[in-house]
Amino acid sequence: MVKASYYDKNGLKKGAWSEDEDDKLRAYIQRYGHWNWGLLPKFAGVSRSGKSCRLRWMNYLRPNMKHGNFTKQEDDMVIDFHNKLGNKWSAIAANLPGRSDNEIKNRWNTHLKKRVQDDQTVSGSEHTGTLEPDHTNLEVNLVNEVDGSSHLAQQTLDNETVGDFWTEPFVPEDDFIMPCGDNLLSPYNFVNDFTWQSSCQDMMMMTDDEFIWSTMDTYVEDNINMEFIMK
DNA sequence: AATCTATACAACCGCGAACCG
DNA sequence: TCGGTTCGCGGTTGTATAGAT
Structure with missing residues (x-):
């Protein structure tokens, strides 16, 4: 019922989402929020466009979404x-x-x-x-x-x-802990991961702090403990 | 059983609005 | 103010499935 998956000329996957892709996207957004759809796919580890990720999340993966017959x-x-x-x-x-x-x-x-x-x-x-x-x-x-x-x-x-x-800024829990060694790329991991440099050169020109504050601005709320992203 | 047709729906595409430097 | 980028919306498409022939 869905389009078969394939890769376009830019190497981006299109068509039906796999369970693995769903898991990655869901896990990433639930942990870090969707602070930038354009960059999120790389962070989450999926070969999709940001647009595709947004659509998948909004239409299917969000918690509390109903599926199936309308009443x-x-x-x-x-x-x-x-x-x-x-x-x-x-x-x-x-x-x-x-x-x-x-x-x-x-x-x-x-x-x-x-x-x-x-x-x-x-x-x-x-x-x-x-x-x-x-x-x-x-x-x-x-x-x-x-x-x-x-x-x-x-x-x-x-x-x-x-x-x-869905309309509120993403706010991590007070006891939120940056994961170490799992398969998620946090924004902080990203700053230190030069394998992404070729596609995000502008961003890599920033200092760590500039990057963190510019991309994590939705986290900046009075009650947020930012220690988890500062070394 | 095989083929055709209609239906359902996930996903794509293009465009305008909003945002930002 | 302007140009570039990102986001969100609505229309459309592609295809799996069900039902009809």
Whole structure:
């Protein structure tokens, strides 16, 4: 069902992800966060583009992601939000915990679009924009398809959907310990690993401290113990 | 059993927005 | 302000699988 894997002319792997690649990417991001998608593949030890890594993480590997069939309630929510937002898949996904924008888009294109069209054929639709979502942080352009009038409505997310793990900066645990001798490349390991030099010469021009502070800036929070990256 | 067709969905691609020096 | 880089979004594609013939 997925594209067979292959290597492009730049030596980057494309197509289906292997279990091993998933493990590497998951382990790296869970430990260090995704501080730079462009560089992350080398750190994590996968021969993928940053874009590919980001997509894999966002759509599949993130914890708490649901996979498999949508519930009736989820389908209804997708339809409701699509009525209001159109093809704003990321906005719709923000209101369906555990579902990615890609998954919702696929769901709409393969199931729900036809279902809605069939329903409209049977009952006829008068207008859209009358259903109220539970919560949304978006400006919703409500369009009455009968008379063409429209107005903007704005609602805000509640505390349950704001500030979840994925929108917060990565913050390591207080007792976080830089691993030694495992197969993960930390940013600090990277600074001292000249095998990467050819592809990251600009970065290697920096001192260790400059590099660390520029790449680890998402770690810089009041309660972070930075000792683990300082010798 | 073999072949064809439709469906589902993971992954890719291109583009615009945001960010940064 | 500008140009380069990175990120995120939405449309599209490729292919495994299921069902039909």
